[in-house]
Amino acid sequence: MSGRGGVINHGQNGLANETWDGVIPPECQSNPNILRLNAGFQWIEAQEPLHQDIDLGKVCGVGPGMSFANSVLKRDPSIGVIGLVPCAIGGTNISEWARGGVLYNHMIRRTEAALQGGGKLQALLWYQGESDTETLEDAKLYRFRLKRLFKNVLRDLQSPTLPVIQVALASSIGSYMEQVRKAQLSINLPNVRTVDAKGLPVGMDYVHITTLAQVQLGQMLADTFLQTHQTTQAVLLPVQTETVTSNAPRRCSNFVLDLLLSPFR
Secondary structure, X not given: OOOOEOEEEOOOOOOOOEEEOOOOOHHHOOOOOEEEEOOOOOEEEOOOOOOOOOOOOOOOOEOOHHHHHHHHHHHOHHHOEEEEEEOOOOOOOHXXXXXXXXXXHHHHHHHHHHOOOOOEEEEEEEOOOHHHHOOHHHHHHHHHHHHHHHHHHHHHXXXXXXXXXXXXXXXOOOOOHHHHHHHHHOOOOOOEEEEEOOOOOEXXXXXXXXHHHHHHHHHHHHHHHHHHXXXXXXXXXXXXXXXXXXXXXXXXXXXXXXXXXXXXX
8 A cells, every 4th residue: 555656676686676766647646635644743745655754664656545535536526635644564464453563553543643633534445465475374364354453443443434445456475365365355344345456567576566557546446435435424433542733624534544544524
């Protein structure tokens, strides 16, 4: 979810020397009505790469987030200001997102901070799983861990009807991609929708999808969100939490990326 579109490895003999090519497609251009919550918990105008100060261990490129937000606004301008809440950390196993862990707590804290200024939580976008294809044990446990994760997030945010839109894998690191995909496609929670990325072009690393594929995926996520948005309304109850200053506009829709993505009204 943090995006590797346009990231090129110039290394040799197995060494990594990655850079982003800096190419931003028209569908991913900045828009004053699309904000992102930066690492300092401040709202700024969103631009690629969305996760540049969040996923610090990797070189970030184009992801699906900006394409998603631009597509939503184009098709439904009445949604107002969109706030993207990037939380993704690339290369992580789903077990690293267990409730109470560093990554999980960071995501929840960022989401709560995004709502301090009066924003409304609209959806959670989740794209992860390549690392869980490396061992049969992780692949077998994936469905249980994923379902538990979604339930924990909705409970901890006191938002039981929050739409969750997950992406079924387009590629894998290991040999157990189909087992993980089967787990993703079989999640039967009532508010979970799945977008299937299989068939989207994969880049030179054979793992991450290309820039143009990220654009297409963002549009697919937007299609699913808008279909869901027409029939459901997410409800966020008050949460007692440590106060974190946010400069978000009062009418804002918040989206959390990789774990949480919501629009601001």
